Amino acid sequence: MIQDFIHEAVPARVLFGSGTLRRVREEAERLGGTRALVLGTPGRGESVAATVAGQLGGLSAGICSQAAMHTPVEVTARALSVVRETGADILVAVGGGSAIGLSKALALRTGLPQIVLPTTYAGSEMTSVLGETADGRKTTQRNPEIRPETVIYDVDLTLTLPAQTAAASGMNALAHAVEALYARDGNPVVSLLAQEGIASMARALPAIAADPADRKARTAALYAAFLCGSVLGATTMALHHRLAHVLGGMFGLPHAETHGVLLPHTAGYNASRAADAMARIARGLGAEDAVGGLFRLGRSLGLPAALRDLGMPRDGIGRAVEEVLAAPFPNPRPPEKAGLTALLERAWSGEAPSSS
Numbered sequence: 001m002i003q004d005f006i007h008e009a010v011p012a013r014v015l016f017g018s019g020t021l022r023r024v025r026e027e028a029e030r031l032g033g034t035r036a037l038v039l040g041t042p043g044r045g046e047s048v049a050a051t052v053a054g055q056l057g058g059l060s061a062g063i064c065s066q067a068a069m070h071t072p073v074e075v076t077a078r079a080l081s082v083v084r085e086t087g088a089d090i091l092v093a094v095g096g097g098s099a100i101g102l103s104k105a106l107a108l109r110t111g112l113p114q115i116v117l118p119t120t121y122a123g124s125e126m127t128s129v130l131g132e133t134a135d136g137r138k139t140t141q142r143n144p145e146i147r148p149e150t151v152i153y154d155v156d157l158t159l160t161l162p163a164q165t166a167a168a169s170g171m172n173a174l175a176h177a178v179e180a181l182y183a184r185d186g187n188p189v190v191s192l193l194a195q196e197g198i199a200s201m202a203r204a205l206p207a208i209a210a211d212p213a214d215r216k217a218r219t220a221a222l223y224a225a226f227l228c229g230s231v232l233g234a235t236t237m238a239l240h241h242r243l244a245h246v247l248g249g250m251f252g253l254p255h256a257e258t259h260g261v262l263l264p265h266t267a268g269y270n271a272s273r274a275a276d277a278m279a280r281i282a283r284g285l286g287a288e289d290a291v292g293g294l295f296r297l298g299r300s301l302g303l304p305a306a307l308r309d310l311g312m313p314r315d316g317i318g319r320a321v322e323e324v325l326a327a328p329f330p331n332p333r334p335p336e337k338a339g340l341t342a343l344l345e346r347a348w349s350g351e352a353p354s355s356s
């Protein structure tokens, strides 16, 4: 039976396809932009940013490819000077969650409109959420000003994403859909999107691992990222995201890989209190059970299984549990010290998850 619900769709304009980058200038003009600052990440990201700037032609006001993981406030301060120096009146970000995070941080401080072109599956483009790091501490806020006005998904920009990065990023996307299925503010529309996102991503990732040039699989993964990002933006995340956030901030662990290790364990922690969500996850994965299916997917993709292999110290488990429990958050199964400690011990050493 359908329960009563409230559904608030994220009001973004989304272009999805191949070659959609060609529409970036027209989309910038549509938002009233006359001087666009292009944001990206250092290294490979710089040349992608240059391609986007080239597509903007005379509308490009310059490039700032300084974005870093977890949006450090000092990087934002430097980029803010570039916004002022160039007289930019619109932001165009290309890259993963790091480039999009910088764009959001600048939009929050300037009110400028944003166009983002995601090249990973992290999903940040579809949310009004920004996590920023100052003095080694990450804080998150939600504000409509943060949400990008236009999202351009161009599968061509994702073809260079290495298969391993794609796999880890795909697990990050799956984590959004898993938690949306048992979110306290979930609803039937969200569940539909989440289940389809899981199914599309679970089919795409093994195909990308087998053949990174598989364009059909790359398209399916990007489509899944859009669905998973949409449900991330529409609901309140629970234990999994809280844990990933705490571990990322405390030990500087790599974002997507940490999600990949934790996901089967957090699903296992909640399994007994979220039967309908688990059934949908299993169906999406084409697996007999959700928890085992998530764990096996990670192993089949060759992703790390243990937090210790990502650099988390063993004696950090107690501190992390304390930090997770320091503030209340919604979760199907009440978070408690013994259960969370056992969860982290298994995830730290790379053991299979427990569903009890």
Ligand code: NAD
Pocket (backbone or CB within 6 Å): 041, 042, 043, 044, 045, 068, 069, 070, 071, 095, 096, 097, 098, 099, 101, 119, 120, 121, 122, 123, 124, 125, 127, 128, 129, 130, 131, 157, 158, 159, 160, 161, 162, 165, 169, 172, 255, 256
């Ligand atoms: P990322 O943006 O740091 O990208 C990972 C690496 O992949 C980078 O080195 C980047 O240069 C490279 N890369 C990206 N696209 C590429 C491509 N197409 N080809 C080759 N290389 C490519 O990592 P991420 O996992 O996408 O994002 C993580 C960040 O996003 C974290 O700071 C996280 O907190 C944030 N995030 C925020 C939200 C939100 O809603 N606020 C959601 C998800 C993630």
